[in-house]
């Protein structure tokens with residue numbers, strides 16, 4: 478379980494000291510893997526934050542390369558967003574100060590270094606953030622951290638026989654995004670969890686570089702999805718499978734009152750045409766915990782083992798929150814974004830990974846948005862594989878997918894949305910509070926190899 482870190486109170490400010498550091502991590506018996514992490518050797522602590530709090534993040538980079546930390550899903554001034562523009566050189570400390578303005582949910586922080594987000598996150602520069610409401614509660618759902626409220630950072634990795642992480646060595650790894658055959662959950666292979674309560678809340682984060690997963694229980698037991706990226710759904714949605722692409726989160730409540738062990742699985746989609754991975758091997762588990770079959774790659778995520786005596790849990794409320802109506806008539810402007818992967822395999826400029834035909838250029842502002850306006854962003858995936866589209870600064874709503882309303886579980890607050898090949902999604906976004914005509918926010922594909930290769934653009938908000 479990641480350590481919970483609530484920061485230090487300094488007057489009215491809560492301070493978090495985060496050190497980016499290299500180290501060695503024992504993922505396997507008698508083998509150490511060179512990794513990087515935040516305040517530890519791999520990944521970082523769970524930042525415990527209260528909505529409305531003024532926080533100061535001090536990030537010290539002890540690595541031998543430039544790095545950044547981005548607060549994924551957070552609404553903060555652009556200069557504190559932790560994008561490539563807030564580069565932290567080796568030996569330097571970067572300070573970001575802002576007010577937490579989020580609904581209670583799971584967020585995360587991770588490297589957004591220029592062209593290096595992929596390798597840095599892969600080696601460990603990421604961690605979860607749990608935001609609680611103004612009164613310091615999470616909500617009426619299970620909320621005892623590590624007991625009945627458990628974050629799961631799900632990441633696939635490839636290891637060499639020497640225990641070292643293998644990162645993107647081929648053009649295929651860049652094209653498809655880096656994929657491994659071993660699943661780490663909170664930095665652990667094949668974790669088991671002793672469940673002490675009837676209901677268990679799992680906060681799922683797909684923190685992988687590229688893989689898209691369908692999460693489900695081996696027994697097909699259903700669960701209640703209670704929250705999406707940026708907050709609660711209006712009402713719980715009963716599901717037996719939830720798909721998450723890199724960057725996306727889902728909160729689910731699982732009933733363990735029957736006392737039978739539950740194995741959570743992640744089925745991996747290949748990303749090509751939204752189909753499953755084609756598998757060559759038989760149905761056996763690999764070195765880590767992946768199994769390939771004709772149905773695709775399947776990973777073990779978490780084995781939940783209920784205690785003999787389970788503490789009673791409060792029933793999940795039928796209504797969780799009230800969200801503003803999704804009203805496209807408020808939009809003053811529609812912008813179009815077309816995601817493309819050129820066939821020329823070029824890594825820079827045209828022919829590579831582009832949005833609206835352009836590869837990321839830090840010196841170019843692609844879109845200028847007016848403060849205090851609402852817009853529709855129409856995003857189209859013109860490529861042959863699926864891409865998760867992430868927008869900084871805002872929690873948006875999905876208006877429609879290919880002209881049809883989104884499913885119930887996608888009607889809540891989102892900052893990342895998956896687009897299958899040829900899919901067209903319309904988003905409703907409101908830009909509030911922070912204007913800065915010089916410092917941009919990003920929008921990009923959250924397959925980190927695609928982001929690094931240029932499938933990213935920049936927008937500023939002007940007063």
Ligand SMILES: [Cu+2]
Nearest residue numbers: 864922924927
């Ligand atoms: Cu992509």
